[in-house]
Amino acid sequence: MIIECACKKYKFAVKAEEIGINGRVVQCGVCDQKWFQEPASTEEFKILKENFLKNEEVKEEINNSRKEKNITKKNYVPIKYKNKSKFNFNKIFIIIFIILIICLILFYENKEQIIIKYPNLSDIYNLFDEFIEYLKEYYSDFIKILFPK
Structure with missing residues (x-):
């Protein structure tokens, strides 16, 4: 979700979960103004939550594929290369x-x-x-x- 500073000059991308259901007080990192930020509308919140869950699923799939690759790599014999340096x-x-x-x-x-x-x-x-x-x-x-x- 994108929130706008109270001075209307700066915009920030923030996860909707960080704002919470009831909202919270936030502070601008540039001008140090504080204001109460209300949560996103319920429809926008649902869309953001679905996108977040999809991203988490993709990350889990990537991690699972990495684990499988690491397991298969352990079965191979490591190759030792000779030093091809001409400096003898x-x-x-x-x-x-x-x-x-x-x-x-x-x-x-x-x-x-x-x-x-x-x-x-x-x-x-x-x-x-x-x-x-x-x-x-x-x-x-x-x-x-x-x-x-």
Whole structure:
């Protein structure tokens, strides 16, 4: 049902059930005026009630069909999809590792030139040399197998 504000500027759609049989005091949400709203005529009230009942029946049918669909869905085996993302962390890790190895090799091969420009790096090169010697001693058996003379 449509009610009109006491100031006659605003109209509102309200369910007839909210007004009730005896009517009630309502307040405009825009201008805050209050007035007593009488219920709709009996014919209009019956039509509104029939429309409301039809809407409720349609909602119940929709809910029942949804429940049936949910029950039938439980019988199927869920499908698992593979991740089709082209972003592969393993490939990125390998590329970064290879770049790191290449940088270390270049760092070690250009040792004399770098020490001339930056003499403070000589300690780092000494530690790097000791580390390589340690690896040679520790993995000497593997090196002999991989690189026979």
